[in-house]
Amino acid sequence: MRVLIINGPNLNLLGTREPDIYGDQTLDEVIAELRLSYPAHQMDHHQTNHEGFIIDLLHTASDYAGVILNPGAYTHTSIAIRDAIVAITTPVVEVHISNILEREDFRQKSYLTEVVTHAIMGKGVAGYNLAMDYLLRIGS
Secondary structure: OEEEEEEOOOHHHOOOOOHHHHOOOOHHHHHHHHHHHOOOOEEEEEEOOOHHHHHHHHHOHHHOOEEEEEOHHHHHOOHHHHHHHHHOOOOEEEEEOOOHHHOOHHHOOOOOOOOOOEEEEOOOOHHHHHHHHHHHHHHO
16 A cells, blocks of 8 residues: 655654644654554655645645644645545544644634545654544445
């Protein structure tokens, strides 16, 4: 299975940004562990702080069996990313390291949850593994 993994703004700071919320692993460590856990599957990973690049990547999703998307703060602001998800047929799993429903009021609304195939939140970085398991389950 070929999977596209997209991480949005500020996730490049994982491991140093608010480790009490997001943990102390870097994004590179998280992705490396994910690849080790699923060696038979190709994972193309991108991290960007730019909304348009996330949209461009989603437009390539037909080349993949699934997408794992941690949109970061764009979760709460981007109708454009929502529209890109609606425009594709590839399954998209929304991942959040923290539980956004237990965070500040402005973080509790996701523009994406109702249009993705599945959403995982509050499971820490294990959410990426759960997303991969989900994609494998629906892909078989």
